[in-house]
Amino acid sequence: MQAKLDKSDCMFLISDEKLNQFQQMIDELDLFTLVLPFVEESYQRSIWILDIWYSISNEEINRISNPENTMIYPYRNSILGIIKTLPIKRYIQLALYENERLAFLCAIYIYNELDDFISKKMAIKEEVKENFDALKKYSNKSLRPFFDSKYIEYENYPKKLAMLQNTVVNELHEIHKKYEIPLSWTFEKAIDDASKVYEAVFGLINDWGGRVP
Amino acid sequence: MIISNQIEHLKNLYKDLKFLEVIQFGTITLPITLQEKRYDDALICYQYLASAYYENGSYENFHVVMTEYEKLCLTYGKDENKMYFYYLYSLLQVIVRDFDAAVEATKKSIKYAHFLKYHDLIVVNYYNIAAQLVHKKELEKARIGMSLAKFYKNNICESNITIVRGYIGALYYFATMGNNEEFQEVKQVFLKLIKDRQTFYDAKISFAEAILTLNLGQLEESVIFFEYAYLRFKEQQNIMFLINIEEYINNFNLGDKFQYTKELREIIKNSHRKPLDINNVKSVLSDLFEDDTSTLSIKYPNVISKELIVQHVEHALQNNETLYCFHWCFITDEIEELFGKLFVEQLLFTLFETVYHFIFKHNAEVNVLSKNEGEAFIRGISESEFFELLMELEEKLQSKVVHSKMGILEVPIHFGFIHSNQLPEKQASYEQLTAHADASLYYAKSHGQLYIYN
Numbered sequence: 001m002q003a004k005l006d007k008s009d010c011m012f013l014i015s016d017e018k019l020n021q022f023q024q025m026i027d028e029l030d031l032f033t034l035v036l037p038f039v040e041e042s043y044q045r046s047i048w049i050l051d052i053w054y055s056i057s058n059e060e061i062n063r064i065s066n067p068e069n070t071m072i073y074p075y076r077n078s079i080l081g082i083i084k085t086l087p088i089k090r091y092i093q094l095a096l097y098e099n100e101r102l103a104f105l106c107a108i109y110i111y112n113e114l115d116d117f118i119s120k121k122m123a124i125k126e127e128v129k130e131n132f133d134a135l136k137k138y139s140n141k142s143l144r145p146f147f148d149s150k151y152i153e154y155e156n157y158p159k160k161l162a163m164l165q166n167t168v169v170n171e172l173h174e175i176h177k178k179y180e181i182p183l184s185w186t187f188e189k190a191i192d193d194a195s196k197v198y199e200a201v202f203g204l205i206n207d208w209g210g211r212v213p
Numbered sequence: 214m215i216i217s218n219q220i221e222h223l224k225n226l227y228k229d230l231k232f233l234e235v236i237q238f239g240t241i242t243l244p245i246t247l248q249e250k251r252y253d254d255a256l257i258c259y260q261y262l263a264s265a266y267y268e269n270g271s272y273e274n275f276h277v278v279m280t281e282y283e284k285l286c287l288t289y290g291k292d293e294n295k296m297y298f299y300y301l302y303s304l305l306q307v308i309v310r311d312f313d314a315a316v317e318a319t320k321k322s323i324k325y326a327h328f329l330k331y332h333d334l335i336v337v338n339y340y341n342i343a344a345q346l347v348h349k350k351e352l353e354k355a356r357i358g359m360s361l362a363k364f365y366k367n368n369i370c371e372s373n374i375t376i377v378r379g380y381i382g383a384l385y386y387f388a389t390m391g392n393n394e395e396f397q398e399v400k401q402v403f404l405k406l407i408k409d410r411q412t413f414y415d416a417k418i419s420f421a422e423a424i425l426t427l428n429l430g431q432l433e434e435s436v437i438f439f440e441y442a443y444l445r446f447k448e449q450q451n452i453m454f455l456i457n458i459e460e461y462i463n464n465f466n467l468g469d470k471f472q473y474t475k476e477l478r479e480i481i482k483n484s485h486r487k488p489l490d491i492n493n494v495k496s497v498l499s500d501l502f503e504d505d506t507s508t509l510s511i512k513y514p515n516v517i518s519k520e521l522i523v524q525h526v527e528h529a530l531q532n533n534e535t536l537y538c539f540h541w542c543f544i545t546d547e548i549e550e551l552f553g554k555l556f557v558e559q560l561l562f563t564l565f566e567t568v569y570h571f572i573f574k575h576n577a578e579v580n581v582l583s584k585n586e587g588e589a590f591i592r593g594i595s596e597s598e599f600f601e602l603l604m605e606l607e608e609k610l611q612s613k614v615v616h617s618k619m620g621i622l623e624v625p626i627h628f629g630f631i632h633s634n635q636l637p638e639k640q641a642s643y644e645q646l647t648a649h650a651d652a653s654l655y656y657a658k659s660h661g662q663l664y665i666y667n
Contacts, residue, residue: 004642004644006644006645028353028354029357030320030354031320031323031339031342031354031357031358031361032357032361034320034323034324034327035327036324037324037327037328038321038324038325038328039328043644141644141647141648141651142644142645142648143648144648145645145648145649145651145652145653146652146655148649148652151652151656151665154656154660154665155656155659155660158652158655158656158659159659160655160659161655196364197361197364200360200361200363200364201356201357201360201361201364
């Protein structure tokens with residue numbers, strides 16, 4: 001998993017300290033990251049996981065969104081929006097606020113399961129799949145330079161890219177509407193799997209997390 | 214039909230840990246598969262042969278097979294082949310004692326195994342990585358590896374007996390950690406599984422037991438285990454493990470107690486062992502395995518991997534060198550429709566050769582991103598020289614037209630670039646440079662221009 005990340009690509013305004021903590025975990029817990037598919041390794045995948053990690057391990061009131069990035073990365077923004085609505089068992093949620101390592105594992109499994117689920121649904125219609133694959137081609141690098149003001153004399157913003165993102169985001173909303181329940185099961189399964197792996201290595205989650213009877 | 218049957222036979226021999234027979238039959242099947250150009254089957258043969266040679270301790274044969282296996286895997290390997298290749302490659306690295314490379318290769322094998330859901334190999338690899346990490350003294354990571362191995366093992370409904378391949382790693386881990394209880398537990402399961410089978414594992418088990426007792430401070434017992442392991446390895450002519458025993462004997466000053474000290478030294482001295490030249494099998498770099506780029510990377514030595522290019526660029530930036538990051542892209546969709554895929558591949562090859570030829574007049578390094586795209590970093594080139602190069606490239610590339618019934622077609626070409634000085638000093642990095650060059654390429658493409666210049 002790529003550890004060299006630029007925090008300005010994150011969907012939240014985060015401190016250097018938080019980013020360092022995340023990068024350190026990529027190194028310390030790298031044996032857990034091996035479940036991520038080899039072929040899909042990319043810069044933006046690491047940023048995705050950073051975003052999910054940050055959003056599940058911090059209460060909403062403490063998170064500040066990076067407004068610029070909601071425009072640059074509308075697809076990731078929408079997925080994070082969906083994740084926010086999905087329920088997490090209370091004792092796990094409490095543990096996630098306390099325990100960064102558990103949150104890190106959950107973020108990896110959530111990314112993996114959701115990406116797999118959404119990719120399969122996107123592949124149903126040939127035309128949607130084409131757009132989805134085209135967007136994936138941009139995942140190796142930061143998209144911020146595409147929105148650099150120096151290109152204004154050519155275009156106000158990268159229209160082709162923005163339209164592509166827009167199409168995929170619309171399809172994502174369709175998928176969300178149509179498969180709301182399976183999506184939430186997938187999410188629950190991801191957290192269950194991550195918790196099981198965590199408990200197998202580091203001990204029971206209720207050791208510190210305030211499991212609710 | 215004949216080959217399929219032979220492969221099936223090999224598979225079952227291997228599953229039953231009959232490694233000597235795997236070698237006997239494998240050496241018959243392999244040439245036939247190669248002769249008939251059935252490379253999928255040949256890859257399976259290599260995999261079983263390499264594994265069998267390794268398990269039997271015939272390391273030189275193992276090494277020879279790995280060299281050939283790699284070449285074929287590079288060209289025809291699918292994910293499954295790569296998974297086994299990396300698993301075996303990590304074992305090879307352990308033999309030559311490069312534990313960093315071993316760990317990296319094991320990780321790659323685990324990634325493929327997770328992706329393909331090969332639970333047995335996930336477990337074996339996690340056991341092995343625990344052993345490799347404990348050797349590197351990375352104890353916490355090793356502990357995680359071991360816990361994950363156990364976790365995945367408990368989750369397998371049905372496992373093959375071939376899972377015992379991982380138990381040597383587990384034993385080594387517990388022996389080094391001095392954990393007698395867990396060691397004995399694994400050993401019992403291990404012995405039960407290999408019961409009545411003629412394998413070479415007993416020597417390795419004794420060797421691990423010798424390390425365990427040594428770490429528990431029981432020197433007398435340890436020497437007895439080392440002696441038993443010595444006699445068995447001697448029988449097997451397993452020089453590598455004999456060398457390991459000698460190392461332990463020397464490091465722990467057991468020379469007086471160990472009764473075969475002189476004999477052992479003689480055997481090693483007389484073995485005329487040529488050190489395995491690991492460089493023959495060297496391309497553990499992931500991008501060499503990417504389908505699109507492998508052919509080019511082999512043919513053109515200055516095309517280097519992404520990992521290397523990142524290192525070189527970061528190094529240059531640290532030394533305050535300035536450089537241009539240059540991306541190119543050839544758009545061939547239309548030509549592919551009219552002329553077909555193979556034609557386009559050949560055309561792209563010619564175009565790439567032109568880029569290659571001109572760009573290496575300067576101090577440049579190239580990483581091929583796909584058949585249509587690539588990136589180059591050019592050092593110590595002035596702005597005017599750079600634009601001269603662009604003009605040269607434009608002229609040569611645009612002369613590579615194709616002729617169709619409807620007339621002449623030009624291949625649309627686009628460039629994107631950025632100079633490291635254009636970024637704020639702290640932001641200049643490989644990632645930033647390529648992201649900016651890519652953005653500039655994007656605008657050139659969407660405006661149908663060769664390049665855009667700010």
